[in-house]
Amino acid sequence: MGAVRKADFYFGSMLSCLINNGLAPAIIEPGDSRRIYKLTTDNGDYQLYAKYLSSPLRRQKKDAQLWQFIFSPDEVKYIRNYQENGQKLYFVLICGREKLQDSEIAILSLDEAKDCLDVDYERESYRITIKWEKGIHGLKAYGTGRADILNGKDNTIRISRDILSYF
Incomplete structure (x- = not known):
């Protein structure tokens, strides 16, 4: 039996x-900073592109x-060139906290990930930012391609916490 790595806790x-x-x-591509999983439900076949962070900024x-x-x-090249071929791709971003049970x-x-990343623009790095706000139901997403505030108004993508609503 091998050693348990931090990534195993978050992906687990x-x-x-x-x-x-x-x-x-079922896992189809293991990795340290990301993993790709396959998921089949009554509603279709999916690939889950998972990444984690152990703590917020x-x-x-x-x-x-x-x-x-x-x-x-x-x-980003993988994301830009992804062809669904009957499998929808979702991004599962695991947002860790010091108290692990409070993680998101x-x-x-x-499409939401492409919007946040602005995959059609070449740059050295890309990011998706997930935001939790006290008193707000759900999470918010924005990134290098999508500002959080635009013309003084919230420009984030609202993210449901109901996992089953995606699949």
Whole structure:
């Protein structure tokens, strides 16, 4: 039996959450910073592109937390060129906290991830930021291709916490 790595805890929490909701994913591409899983439900076949962060960014505010997921140009190329071929791609971003039971899981569709990343523009790095705000139901997403505030108004993508609504 090998040593247990930190990534195993975070990806394991995602798998546990999916299984507890009646879903049974299978890993098809393991990795340290990301993993790709296959999921089949009565509603179709899916691929889950999973990434994790063990803690939010350090911030002054106690009523909001941010997680910045960095995507390399190679990862963005994979996203840009992804062909669904009957399998929808979703991004599962695991947002860890010091108290692990308070961690969050954000799920974005391929189109939402492309919007946040602005995959059609070449740059050295890309990011998707997940935002938690006290008193707000759900999470928010934005990134290098989508500002959080536009013309003084909230421009984020709202993300449901109901995992089953995606599959």
